[in-house]
Amino acid sequence: MTMISAKEFSGWLLERFADETQGVSLSREDINTLTGRRNFSLGYIHDIHYEVMRHGMVFVTDTTREMFYLIPISERPWRKQLEKHYEYDLYCNVLPLNKSG
Numbered sequence: 870m871t872m873i874s875a876k877e878f879s880g881w882l883l884e885r886f887a888d889e890t891q892g893v894s895l896s897r898e899d900i901n902t903l904t905g906r907r908n909f910s911l912g913y914i915h916d917i918h919y920e921v922m923r924h925g926m927v928f929v930t931d932t933t934r935e936m937f938y939l940i941p942i943s944e945r946p947w948r949k950q951l952e953k954h955y956e957y958d959l960y961c962n963v964l965p966l967n968k969s970g
Contacts, residue, residue: 871905872904872905872906873903873904873905873906875913875916875917875919875920876916876920878900878903878904878917879916879917879920879921879928880920881903882917882921882926882928882939883921883924883926886926886939887924887925887926889939889941890941892938892939892940892941893938893939894936894937894938894939895936895937895938895939896935896936896937897934897935897936897937900937911930911934914928914930914934914937921939922942925941925942926939926940926941926942927939927940927942928940
């Protein structure tokens with residue numbers, strides 16, 4: 870089996886999971902098996918992320934770099950999400966995060 874480039878793997882992921890609303894996870898072993906690689910660098914993951922990002926998805930890893938996640942991007946502003954679950958007044962008086970003083 871030949872090694873699959875990040876662009877080719879991104880295409881494969883998008884063909885199968887572009888309509889996924891919850892996202893999917895892959896282990897390091899899954900990626901090695903699917904791409905024909907013995908190992909890969911963080912640069913490879915960045916390249917996959919770049920390719921899928923153009924199609925409304927993100928490809929990220931956990932802190933141990935053992936699990937990887939293909940997740941759809943939400944274009945919903947954070948205030949809209951709060952309005953859905955909380956009263957409007959709850960976040961109108963929130964202080965700025967970078968308080969000076």
